[in-house]
Amino acid sequence: MTTVRPRGGSRATIYQVAEAAGVSIATVSRMISSPDKVSPGTRDKVQHAIDRLNYVPHGAARSLAARQQEAYGLVLPELAGPYYAELLTGFEQAAAERGAGVVLLLTHDKEDVERAVSRLAGRVDAIALMGGVHASVETVSAVARKIPVVRVAAEQTDEIETFSTENMESARELTRHLLHVHGLRRLVFVGATATVPDARGRYQGFVEAHREAGLRPAPRLAADLSEDGGRRVAEMVADGLLSADGVVCANDELALGLLAGLAAAGIEVPGTIAVTGWDDQMAARYVTPALTTVRQPVRELGRRVADRIHELLSGENGSTADHEIATELVVRRSCGCP
């Protein structure tokens, strides 16, 4: 095992290739971007030189001359859970299909997010910013003045396009199910969080389902969207502080933690209390009882975001309408279904 590059890897430049092939750099350049614009004869010569010299164009030089970075930026708070990973996967796929690379920025551990986002803006053609990311409106719109910016699962704004999965309708459907199929009457929604706009829409659906049934919805209960948050709710139930017959959680981790806490306290699910989640992550299928939840096509969401960025960049106008992706209710046993 040895250091790969003994200090100073030799990168061939377009000039060296041109000289080796006995042509001008313009021809080499054409060879890279549009090989069909160069005659078969020279094409071989140049290709041979490229192979022999192991030539790869210098990305920065390309970007500078061509005035485009061939890269999209994606800003995420973190990568915990399947949501962000799926989003990133779809985003990267679509970006790659457009010939763009993806530079990723995780903000969770950073001290100066604003600065990081600004810097990023200097290295990419456009940026997609996840809702949960803590960046000031000023910074975001400053960046947006330079390059296209879109947001994912964020508050709607007049100046920035927003993408999200559908929340309200699915939450309403889910709540109706609890209300009318299982006859539950003391439902509580857990997961109020300022930083997750998605949660707000979900609660809204929860409220509407109650209203249309002539019932009064309980105010939502604040909790971390984490297993710990769920365990804390379980404690409230165990202590008799909370006496619901069903808990609608803003995400799966919360629900999973709640399930674990309830089981530890000997409280039956769904018998004594029903539980639902949101995301349909892997553990939701494996826990007992299996978790009723809502599946979001997050990968597709990521794809669309990147596609839209490409539209923005290439001047195609496309739809500027709301970009909202449908979700799917996944009924399992934790809600009371057999």
Next chain:
Amino acid sequence: MTTVRPRGGSRATIYQVAEAAGVSIATVSRMISSPDKVSPGTRDKVQHAIDRLNYVPHGAARSLAARQQEAYGLVLPELAGPYYAELLTGFEQAAAERGAGVVLLLTHDKEDVERAVSRLAGRVDAIALMGGVHASVETVSAVARKIPVVRVAAEQTDEIETFSTENMESARELTRHLLHVHGLRRLVFVGATATVPDARGRYQGFVEAHREAGLRPAPRLAADLSEDGGRRVAEMVADGLLSADGVVCANDELALGLLAGLAAAGIEVPGTIAVTGWDDQMAARYVTPALTTVRQPVRELGRRVADRIHELLSGENGSTADHEIATELVVRRSCGCP
């Protein structure tokens, strides 16, 4: 909702800032990289101009002039499961601490991986390549001739540094546990895969534990490292094709699928057959019985890879020794423990 940039965002250049501040571009440049080398007076002027013009240096131009891209490349097969996400998280954190961005390449869906990796090599200072990635030795060493390349969880090579989590020892410990604590005697290892070098080391530990106990290890059973792979193994057991009293799976998903399949077939775990996994992903804690597995500090692995890349780049020689990270056996109920 409106298109952010009406075709042609106005990016201020260093020249405009210089003019607005009444200084030369050299001073502006200094202002960016080392503000202390410019007098307090002009510093204010320049900073003011920067703020007013919303100036952010053009990344490509910087890279070209400074001869470094300030970015590391990470090549992963995909992002399914927690492993890659954790690796990426640690990698990004460490890279960011070094002032480098991360450009991510997912190869799973790409048709021409070699080409993609080559292109990437033109845009970053160094590349970390995951073992499972399907890239020819020629391509990799061609890239390695240009920029530093390290591999993660890959076969050892003479010319490329390799990072991985410890496999053999932990597998031996795990197998010993099954053999001696639970008295199991018909163990089988599932998950032979050419593309996952990690699995090989794990089987090796499995073999050694048998040898040192004077037992004959069964040959390993091929299977996809997925839930489906696990279900298929369960079918073999249900059909009486396989009659083991314990199954050591190469990863958790495999074990989880196996658990589900066994449960569906009415076969008791761990009573009739014990099951273990590898990775300790979330579902492992929630499944019943909870899965005995091995936890790998993957995030730390990612951090170290990025740190080493920085060393390589900055000429610090550091250790060229084997980069192997310790793992931790996590004993739960699926192996027979109470």
Next chain:
DNA sequence: TTGTATGCGTTATCAC
């Protein structure tokens, strides 16, 4: 089809 020449926005090396 091919070559020449200019510009892309910075950094860095010099002088001053």
Next chain:
DNA sequence: GTGATAACGCATACAA
């Protein structure tokens, strides 16, 4: 401390 100015490696308009 500050300012000219020469690279940096490539794309591209234009000319041949």
